Amino acid sequence: MTTTVVVGNPKPGSRTLDAGRLLAEALTGRPADHVIDVITLGSGLLAWGDEAVAASVRVVQESSLVVFASPTFKATYTGVLKLFLDQFAGGTGLRDVVSVPLMLGAGPAHAMAADLLLKPVLAELGGTCALPGLFLLDSTYAEDGKIAEYAERWAGVATALTKVS
Amino acid sequence: MTTTVVVGNPKPGSRTLDAGRLLAEALTGRPADHVIDVITLGSGLLAWGDEAVAASVRVVQESSLVVFASPTFKATYTGVLKLFLDQFAGGTGLRDVVSVPLMLGAGPAHAMAADLLLKPVLAELGGTCALPGLFLLDSTYAEDGKIAEYAERWAGVATALTKVS
Amino acid sequence: MTTTVVVGNPKPGSRTLDAGRLLAEALTGRPADHVIDVITLGSGLLAWGDEAVAASVRVVQESSLVVFASPTFKATYTGVLKLFLDQFAGGTGLRDVVSVPLMLGAGPAHAMAADLLLKPVLAELGGTCALPGLFLLDSTYAEDGKIAEYAERWAGVATALTKVS
Amino acid sequence: MTTTVVVGNPKPGSRTLDAGRLLAEALTGRPADHVIDVITLGSGLLAWGDEAVAASVRVVQESSLVVFASPTFKATYTGVLKLFLDQFAGGTGLRDVVSVPLMLGAGPAHAMAADLLLKPVLAELGGTCALPGLFLLDSTYAEDGKIAEYAERWAGVATALTKVS
Numbered sequence: 001m002t003t004t005v006v007v008g009n010p011k012p013g014s015r016t017l018d019a020g021r022l023l024a025e026a027l028t029g030r031p032a033d034h035v036i037d038v039i040t041l042g043s044g045l046l047a048w049g050d051e052a053v054a055a056s057v058r059v060v061q062e063s064s065l066v067v068f069a070s071p072t073f074k075a076t077y078t079g080v081l082k083l084f085l086d087q088f089a090g091g092t093g094l095r096d097v098v099s100v101p102l103m104l105g106a107g108p109a110h111a112m113a114a115d116l117l118l119k120p121v122l123a124e125l126g127g128t129c130a131l132p133g134l135f136l137l138d139s140t141y142a143e144d145g146k147i148a149e150y151a152e153r154w155a156g157v158a159t160a161l162t163k164v165s
Numbered sequence: 166m167t168t169t170v171v172v173g174n175p176k177p178g179s180r181t182l183d184a185g186r187l188l189a190e191a192l193t194g195r196p197a198d199h200v201i202d203v204i205t206l207g208s209g210l211l212a213w214g215d216e217a218v219a220a221s222v223r224v225v226q227e228s229s230l231v232v233f234a235s236p237t238f239k240a241t242y243t244g245v246l247k248l249f250l251d252q253f254a255g256g257t258g259l260r261d262v263v264s265v266p267l268m269l270g271a272g273p274a275h276a277m278a279a280d281l282l283l284k285p286v287l288a289e290l291g292g293t294c295a296l297p298g299l300f301l302l303d304s305t306y307a308e309d310g311k312i313a314e315y316a317e318r319w320a321g322v323a324t325a326l327t328k329v330s
Numbered sequence: 331m332t333t334t335v336v337v338g339n340p341k342p343g344s345r346t347l348d349a350g351r352l353l354a355e356a357l358t359g360r361p362a363d364h365v366i367d368v369i370t371l372g373s374g375l376l377a378w379g380d381e382a383v384a385a386s387v388r389v390v391q392e393s394s395l396v397v398f399a400s401p402t403f404k405a406t407y408t409g410v411l412k413l414f415l416d417q418f419a420g421g422t423g424l425r426d427v428v429s430v431p432l433m434l435g436a437g438p439a440h441a442m443a444a445d446l447l448l449k450p451v452l453a454e455l456g457g458t459c460a461l462p463g464l465f466l467l468d469s470t471y472a473e474d475g476k477i478a479e480y481a482e483r484w485a486g487v488a489t490a491l492t493k494v495s
Numbered sequence: 496m497t498t499t500v501v502v503g504n505p506k507p508g509s510r511t512l513d514a515g516r517l518l519a520e521a522l523t524g525r526p527a528d529h530v531i532d533v534i535t536l537g538s539g540l541l542a543w544g545d546e547a548v549a550a551s552v553r554v555v556q557e558s559s560l561v562v563f564a565s566p567t568f569k570a571t572y573t574g575v576l577k578l579f580l581d582q583f584a585g586g587t588g589l590r591d592v593v594s595v596p597l598m599l600g601a602g603p604a605h606a607m608a609a610d611l612l613l614k615p616v617l618a619e620l621g622g623t624c625a626l627p628g629l630f631l632l633d634s635t636y637a638e639d640g641k642i643a644e645y646a647e648r649w650a651g652v653a654t655a656l657t658k659v660s
Contacts, residue, residue: 045574046540074620076577078581090568130294210376211376212340244411275606289404446611487623491655
């Protein structure tokens with residue numbers, strides 16, 4: 001099973017990336033195979049046909065489970081993450097990929113964004129979005145126990161699906 | 166595996182009910198075990214503690230897979246369906262139930278409602294919402310092939326999950 | 331200018347009602363002319379053609395400004411409120427009514443529900459939804475200052491629109 | 496009254512831009528004062544502090560009415576548009592700007608996106624989002640009469656608000 005973390009933070013090497021890694025490992029029991037820090041793909045994201053972008057899209061499509069991680073900007077996912085998702089084919093771009101929406105925010109007011117706003121985009125791309133959106137506080141995610149609690153509840157579902165897919 | 170169809174149409178015996186049955190059978194290969202036509206529960210829905218309502222809630226909770234079917238009223242699910250869902254416990258009320266959102270409408274303009282609006286309520290109740298929301302035209306659902314197409318794509322996922330749960 | 335508060339709490343005389351009254355008064359400078367505590371309409375809500383329900387619909391339609399107030403159930407508005415909204419005509423049922431979405435919750439996690447979920451239903455009914463959804467904590471709304479802050483920011487917009495309508 | 500059209504299509508000079516212009520003119524009776532074709536801002540969008548991006552943000556903030564126009568990508572607005580919106584301050588970035596959400600799509604299935612997905616971002620930025628989201632077919636918007644119908648219904652509201660703001 002190949003697992004990947006996609007990170008949509010305009011700042012490379014962010015806490016969003018760290019939280020994504022922690023979640024992927026908690027769900028699968030081992031480190032993610034790939035991390036795609038979208039911002040490092042640079043201006044190729046603004047057009048179609050960039051080779052590095054296309055290679056990253058393929059890495060995602062060949063994964064069994066992918067965590068899509070974003071900070072909360074304007075009460076939803078970032079433009080940077082959406083730019084990358086816009087590179088996938090509608091309906092089939094995430095076919096058979098167990099797609100896990102993860103968002104981080106400074107406070108709890110935007111807790112619904114992962115489930116209401118990010119998950120539908122992944123579903124539109126054909127991903128298997130069986131796990132609920134997870135929203136974490138960016139100041140406490142590393143030690144507040146929410147990643148472990150989520151993984152305990154949902155790892156079985158993720159595993160069952162990565163075998164089907 | 167026990168399967169149930171929950172129908173939130175103010176009119177009993179509706180096309181919504183028929184479509185729900187067809188979908189449950191397409192996903193599992195056999196007729197649904199239970200159909201709950203919510204409106205027939207009557208005014209007990211407007212309070213807490215009604216015995217018939219509570220019995221229906223238990224039927225849902227003891228099912229492996231439940232289709233939640235609603236016509237589209239005001240661009241979303243009906244008040245009748247939501248009344249019934251309000252009777253479940255938040256976070257756990259649909260735990261381990263593979264919960265499939267189904268909506269019917271007169272035209273395509275509200276096609277996003279099943280995924281964007283009905284599915285999040287089922288997710289909030291703790292359901293395993295692995296399948297995308299399905300939106301059908303109420304005039305053509307019985308023969309337009311969309312139920313079969315959806316079942317072909319998603320029955321494997323549903324089956325894998327009803328074994329886990 | 332006639333103002334009305336519509337309350338979708340299954341319990342009559344709720345804090346939701348109280349908060350709705352406070353908001354209407356803060357926005358207009360005087361008490362609401364009408365309060366419709368939906369649950370008191372009883373089982374007529376479950377069908378079409380009930381006279382008391384129809385009279386309440388007319389009160390709303392003849393108002394310039396209406397606060398639609400709901401507690402948060404399952405991360406969204408209640409079935410009771412939606413039952414009442416289902417009685418309005420799509421597209422025109424709230425025409426020229428400045429329609430203000432208000433939700434109360436026990437904690438901040440569902441703060442997005444008023445804007446993302448309740449407001450679109452009012453918009454679908456043709457209401458003039460110029461004010462953002464307001465979400466209040468049910469334990470502190472009476473004294474946390476959020477109603478006054480919201481009214482200070484948006485009363486001018488509401489007033490300008492009730493003159494146009 | 497200064498009016499602006501913001502266009503979030505990855506292709507410059509798009510039909511999205513054309514539709515945005517038509518809508519702004521229909522609402523106000525004269526051509527838009529400014530058109531910001533976001534993609535032409537280039538890679539400055541991917542960082543903070545770019546001067547051309549900041550100048551465009553100011554143009555928006557100094558406008559009375561702004562049409563935010565996007566094609567539908569993955570059932571929602573584009574990453575390009577969101578990149579630009581991410582440059583505004585949360586809560587106040589669109590204060591006193593009558594903000595009109597416009598989306599174009601190839602078919603009717605995503606008609607809810609303008610109201611459910613784009614409008615909440617503009618509301619989060621503090622815009623006065625009094626007009627409903629408008630969704631147009633990209634093949635027929637120029638002659639199907641929907642822009643005129645929308646303008647006839649909502650121009651009065653827009654005008655009343657641009658005087659208040």
